[in-house]
Amino acid sequence: MRKKNLSIIGYLLFGASIFLFGYMLFEMIGTFRANNRVYFDMIGIMQVAVVIAIIALLGTLVIVFCSEKQERTKHVRRYFTYMFIVYVIFLIEALIVSRVTNARIGSMIGENQISFTNYFIYETNFIPFKTIGFYLMDGGKSVNMRTIIDNLFGNLVLFSPFGFFLPYFFKKMRKVANFLMAAVTLNVIIEGAQLMLRVGSCDIDDIILNMIGCMVVFLIYRTKFVQNIFEKLYIIQE
Structure with a gap:
């Protein structure tokens, strides 16, 4: 009872x-x-x-x-x-x-x-690490620190749950190549949608940060140590 x-x-x-x-x-x-x-x-x-x-x-x-x-x-x-x-x-x-x-x-x-032309000129970045480098070098001098944290830490964390959810729900996603392909595709779809709708910014550095975040979680998920813990916590079956 x-x-x-x-x-x-x-x-x-x-x-x-x-x-x-x-x-x-x-x-x-x-x-x-x-x-x-x-x-x-x-x-x-x-x-x-x-x-x-x-x-x-x-x-x-x-x-x-x-x-x-x-x-x-x-x-x-x-x-x-x-x-x-x-x-x-x-x-x-x-x-x-x-x-x-x-x-x-x-x-x-x-x-x-904003027109598509102006958006493409001012709100897109296709040069790797340009935005990341700018924020790190600026250190809050010309850009608010909250903005820097949102863009760097936020993008690192934002997609990281996919590093757990994809391999957890889909067995094929437990292979590195399959996971990378799926994660990159999801990132490109999101950035492409922002580009077509002209909202936010379409930035390759967002993809880089997102990929780093979800890959770190994915690699941790794959370790034998974590798998053993998941079995004991009934997250995955033995």
Whole structure:
């Protein structure tokens, strides 16, 4: 009976996480439809995602504790499936939807949307390490340190979850070549979408930072030490 009561608490926590995520999703859709400016920054969206993940994790830990051993991997996998959905939606919101919304509102209040030619000239960079080098050399002198952190640290972290999710859900992605191809393709699609929609910036350094972040996580995921830990935590089956 005690474990049953604890299990109910676990499901309530997991449900609370889903409710919070649904509320955030509702707010995002409402903002888009109501033509309101979006003021989420990359770090802010990460913070919301972390809160949702922690609440769901607490619920999952309680559920796993109350479950039979053979059922535990299933519950853990459900948690990561949910986290993958949350991550992908917040990623699209941070990189595409919020920026499209702001651009659309700007045009409605008289702000001219940048032409494709001007965007290509001023908002794109195809020279590797040009932007990274500029931020590192600047050190907050002419650019706000928050902007530097958002662009360097934010891009390192932004795609890093793919280093776990892709090999976790897809066996073919556990090979380095397949993972690299998939990660590069996803990055190019995102940067290409920003270029075509003229939002954010299309920067090869973003791809470099994103790839470094997800490759570090991927290589850690592949280590025998981590695999052994995952087996003990019911993240993967023995």
